[in-house]
Amino acid sequence: MPEETTSTSFSFSPLNPFGWYAAHRQQSPVVRDPRSGLWHVFRYDDVQRALSDYAVFSSAAGRDETGQRDPLGASMISADPPRHRRLRSLVTLAFTSSAVARLEPRITSLVDEFLDAVAARGDGAMEGTGGIRGIRMDIIDDLATPLPVTVIAELLGVPPSDRAQFKQWSDAVVMGSQATGMTGRSPQTEMGQYFQGLIAERRKQPREDLISALLASQIDGEHLSEPELLGFCILLLVAGNETTTNLIGNAILCFDEQHGQWERLREEQTILPKTIEEVLRYRSPVQSMFRTTLQDVTLSDVTIPAGSAVLAWIGSANRDEARFPLADRFDPIRAPNRHIAFGHGIHFCLGAPLARLEARIALGRMLERIPHLRRVEMAPLEPLESLIVFGVKHLPVTLSQA
Ligand code: HEM
Numbered sequence: 001m002p003e004e005t006t007s008t009s010f011s012f013s014p015l016n017p018f019g020w021y022a023a024h025r026q027q028s029p030v031v032r033d034p035r036s037g038l039w040h041v042f043r044y045d046d047v048q049r050a051l052s053d054y055a056v057f058s059s060a061a062g063r064d065e066t067g068q069r070d071p072l073g074a075s076m077i078s079a080d081p082p083r084h085r086r087l088r089s090l091v092t093l094a095f096t097s098s099a100v101a102r103l104e105p106r107i108t109s110l111v112d113e114f115l116d117a118v119a120a121r122g123d124g125a126m127e128g129t130g131g132i133r134g135i136r137m138d139i140i141d142d143l144a145t146p147l148p149v150t151v152i153a154e155l156l157g158v159p160p161s162d163r164a165q166f167k168q169w170s171d172a173v174v175m176g177s178q179a180t181g182m183t184g185r186s187p188q189t190e191m192g193q194y195f196q197g198l199i200a201e202r203r204k205q206p207r208e209d210l211i212s213a214l215l216a217s218q219i220d221g222e223h224l225s226e227p228e229l230l231g232f233c234i235l236l237l238v239a240g241n242e243t244t245t246n247l248i249g250n251a252i253l254c255f256d257e258q259h260g261q262w263e264r265l266r267e268e269q270t271i272l273p274k275t276i277e278e279v280l281r282y283r284s285p286v287q288s289m290f291r292t293t294l295q296d297v298t299l300s301d302v303t304i305p306a307g308s309a310v311l312a313w314i315g316s317a318n319r320d321e322a323r324f325p326l327a328d329r330f331d332p333i334r335a336p337n338r339h340i341a342f343g344h345g346i347h348f349c350l351g352a353p354l355a356r357l358e359a360r361i362a363l364g365r366m367l368e369r370i371p372h373l374r375r376v377e378m379a380p381l382e383p384l385e386s387l388i389v390f391g392v393k394h395l396p397v398t399l400s401q402a
Pocket of ligand 1: 340
């Protein structure tokens with residue numbers, strides 16, 4: 001665990017690691033954990049370099065490129081150039097920004113469906129305009145979790161009748177669960193077989209979905225292989241679901257901390273995109289990323305030897321005073337705001353436009369429909385048990401008139 005990593009007296013708190021980061025940025029910005037051998041990097045410039053200088057900081061070293069032992073090993077997130085370039089270009093042809101923008105009406109109606117379900121379950125206090133009040137909801141369970149899973153399922157072309165099963169697999173794969181189900185196979189295997197079936201169907205009869213577009217995608221006559229296509233489908237689930245869930249949850253936490261923020265945003269929804277960028281900086285849904293050094297490298301006067309595992313703390317970089325004035329203040333209209341919550345360089349998040357769109361619609365529809373929103377303070381916040389994804393397991397709120 002991180003508290004054992006250094007000599008500093010600051011300890012790591014999973015709900016609020018920011019004091020621990022600040023102490024490291026000042027006293028030991030690049031440090032090796034003697035127990036695990038893992039190197040930690042905390043300053044903005046160093047983290048940005050670790051994320052983007054792929055000739056030194058590899059994403060591929062130590063991963064299983066065949067994907068047999070490690071389902072993500074065959075995917076672009078675990079690849080260095082030139083393999084990365086090939087995979088990313090083939091996928092980018094299918095996952096275009098116009099394909100994402102076309103999802104807007106569907107995402108809006110999904111958000112409304114989830115909010116309607118909350119309203120229907122409550123005391124029926126619906127306003128004439130479809131507003132909601134006097135009701136409890138769990139932001140995570142009722143909206144922030146089902147939304148991205150459903151969007152990805154629809155995007156890939158999973159038929160509605162398979163959605164519930166798809167969500168179970170997706171949860172199991174994201175949690176890294178090896179548990180076997182009724183069939184005695186692991187969820188990864190079951191989902192892999194399911195995707196293989198879907199791929200075979202789309203090969204015979206293409207439709208207007210991402211799997212069909214990925215099958216059609218080619219550069220210089222070259223296609224994605226079947227393991228590559230499968231790896232990408234799984235990467236979408238792992239990289240896209242929990243992260244987006246936490247962006248929405250973390251936004252609500254930021255708004256709740258600042259008295260009057262909800263009401264201000266309701267009056268001035270045009271600032272919402274900027275405010276979402278500030279949430280990404282202030283409570284980054286991905287706090288850290290791994291790399292492996294291919295040669296000796298010096299960061300902040302400390303030399304990390306070749307062959308070291310490195311954890312680059314995005315969450316700390318985004319609070320670095322050297323880059324962001326008053327970094328520990330949540331400023332809903334901060335500008336400039338060059339956060340690196342989606343990474344930097346060749347691995348910059350492929351799903352960033354989708355994540356931003358989902359957050360804007362989810363939060364935008366809530367602001368339109370919900371006059372006041374308060375966190376239920378009696379319910380203690382439970383952090384996710386992860387060094388990488390940052391958020392809470394549940395976020396109960398009351399939606400009320402006053
Ligand atoms: C708020 C939500 C999200 C955050 C904070 C986030 C964050 C990140 C970060 C930090 C990286 C860089 C990884 C690295 O440098 O090793 C990344 C890569 C990636 N993300 Fe996201 N992500 C989010 C949502 C999504 C969504 C919705 C999708 C897809 C539907 C997605 C797909 C990907 C993919 C495919 C990559 C790998 C890109 C590459 O290696 O070239 N992400 N993401």
